[in-house]
Amino acid sequence: MRVFKFGGASVKDAEGVKNVVKVLKEVGHDNTMLVISAMGKTTNAMEEVVDAYFDNKSEIVHKIDAVVEYHNSILKELFPNPQHQVYKEVKTLIEEVKGFLAWNKSPKYNFVYDQVVGYGELLSTAIVSAYLEEVGIRNQWLDVRGFIKTDSSYRDTTVLWEKTQEHISKIDRSVLNITQGFLGSDENNFTTTLGREGSDYTAAILAYCLNADSVTIWKDVPGVLNADPRYFKETQLLNNISYREAIELAF
Ligand code: ASP
Numbered sequence: 387m388r389v390f391k392f393g394g395a396s397v398k399d400a401e402g403v404k405n406v407v408k409v410l411k412e413v414g415h416d417n418t419m420l421v422i423s424a425m426g427k428t429t430n431a432m433e434e435v436v437d438a439y440f441d442n443k444s445e446i447v448h449k450i451d452a453v454v455e456y457h458n459s460i461l462k463e464l465f466p467n468p469q470h471q472v473y474k475e476v477k478t479l480i481e482e483v484k485g486f487l488a489w490n491k492s493p494k495y496n497f498v499y500d501q502v503v504g505y506g507e508l509l510s511t512a513i514v515s516a517y518l519e520e521v522g523i524r525n526q527w528l529d530v531r532g533f534i535k536t537d538s539s540y541r542d543t544t545v546l547w548e549k550t551q552e553h554i555s556k557i558d559r560s561v562l563n564i565t566q567g568f569l570g571s572d573e574n575n576f577t578t579t580l581g582r583e584g585s586d587y588t589a590a591i592l593a594y595c596l597n598a599d600s601v602t603i604w605k606d607v608p609g610v611l612n613a614d615p616r617y618f619k620e621t622q623l624l625n626n627i628s629y630r631e632a633i634e635l636a637f
């Protein structure tokens with residue numbers, strides 16, 4: 387069993403999603419669990435939706451539209467047929483967020499935040515899963531909230547390991563599974579989040595509970611470079627580094 391995690395930067399556009407397919411075709415996808423983050427900067431965009439809900443309700447529609455437009459532009463490139471089922475799925479998810487914001491009575495920021503922001507991951511996994519099917523890679527979309535159980539300290543939850551282990555051990559490993567990073571759910575099944583940048587942690591939780599052989603965090607760079615390519619021009623790929631150097635760089 388292997389766990390592969392693709393972050394937001396790796397699925398920030400249609401090309402990124404196509405690259406996920408390329409990776410899976412190249413390295414194979416038997417006994418694999420995919421963990422995907424929200425596309426690009428969607429989590430930030432969803433945070434803006436939450437802020438609008440608390441500070442300036444008239445901005446909500448505009449903020450949600452921005453999220454919709456961004457995902458639609460990716461969808462159009464991946465699925466030229468506007469009748470494709472995925473368009474309905476995405477629409478349903480957006481209706482759900484809007485419905486939550488319309489009916490919610492809780493004044494608690496952190497609670498509302500977790501119910502809303504998690505749609506970034508639900509959208510990205512719905513799209514990637516549909517695209518994998520489209521190119522002939524059979525896969526099973528899993529709602530991670532049914533597996534990772536947490537306490538109710540919204541935005542900064544603690545994993546309830548026993549329950550989580552129990553649920554995860556029921557996952558069918560014979561298929562390629564695809565699920566969301568960052569999310570969990572509490573005892574009342576409300577969505578919880580594991581903290582910003584939490585998807586790597588999700589991959590680790592799943593790997594631990596599945597007793598996986600490896601976790602791979604796929605990045606949008608060709609390998610480990612000698613500097614951050616966002617800040618330096620002529621960065622070089624390091625073909626070998628020692629564990630000590632790797633630890634030092636990570637630190
Ligand atoms: N989408 C979440 C975030 O942007 C989790 C993650 O990407 O790791 O923080």
Ligand code: MG
Pocket residue numbers: 393583
């Ligand atoms: Mg990250």
